[in-house]
Amino acid sequence: MNKSLASWKLLLFAGALPILVILALNLSLGEGIHKEAFKRFANSILTSYIVVGLILLGNLFFYADSRHRPLAPLVGMLVAVSFGVLVVWSLTSYDDLLLEANSGLRSQLLSNIVRLIVGITGMSVAALFAVGFTFAMITGRERRILFKEEE
């Protein structure tokens, strides 16, 4: 296979295809998409956005250190994260738009964070498996001798 065929678009498609096939099978077996799925998607996006934003905000301190501590990027990132928090707060408080099976705003926010940790744990175990198995396959084959000098 040539290099252009193995583009990132193809890899992305290869990654998404099994999930889409399983989803299609799931749809054909069940009674349609789960009613909370869109709420979960929105909650996941916002929680991931805020948590990753906070981690990056921490990294900005190191960046600021190497640039004589400018305030502009720190304030910019803080505003971006605060915007995310504001969206979560308003959508969760307003007419339970993002409220899942939780009693209130606080329990929804805490549940979102724990779900994010569990989700990332699941994805990390999967990544560990896929990357580890790929390397195991690579090292499983006899090393080819490229030059006579290697013998």
Added chain:
Amino acid sequence: MIKATLLFWIPLIMIGLGLWLSTSRKSKILGLVILVTSSLIFLASPWTVPSSDSTAGAHLILSIIAPCILLIYGLHGMIFGGHVPVGRLDSTARLSGFFAMFVSIGIFSLMHWSSFTPVWRSDVNPYWIVFWPTMLLFSTSLCAAASIAMVGYGENRFAESVKLAGMSILFAGIALIAMLIDGEYTTANEFRDYLFLAVADIFGILVGGILSVAIFALVIWGYESTLPNPESTGPPTEQELKKLVEIANNHIGGEEE
């Protein structure tokens, strides 16, 4: 609430801080101490704060540690039991690693279909049904992508690519069986429902993370683009040229050797 804050949420934040410090050169030991201590407090939270719903997350992580360690051991044996230039293990390590990896997948499956299920407050751990479909879906997705990458970027890697595709099919097969056959605590119907939520979780986490990184890049780019161009330096002075010649002379010649 105060107990949960002290024994669950603060240790959780401290794990991140410990990880951060342990990667730095200056406070590596302090970081490791914080990381280990806060991890232990966090993992003990199902017993120290049983009233908090969030501690089910810690209970789940504790429940999956054993198969995860077995998986790491198996993958390590498989990788380093192969043809690696350094740190090569005994040839039997590859076989035992392969066995350990499949046992770990088996344990994960038994946690769904057998009494190994993580039980919390006499019922299935609510986060197990978040973790399990997420892991299955993401594994099948990554193995499929790795299979295409292997055949696309590597040379004569078709056999390895087929094995990776086989792994992807195995995980998809496990997900399919769970969609059709009831587990010990979770029915096939419930699993199908949670599969949608797992897809929402995976895409949500990825999209949110990418969005955050994009905004971070935008903020940095916005700031950097406002900075004035660096001033040009003047030509070297006589003294600087003299020093330069002296340094160059010291490094040219090689008579002493």
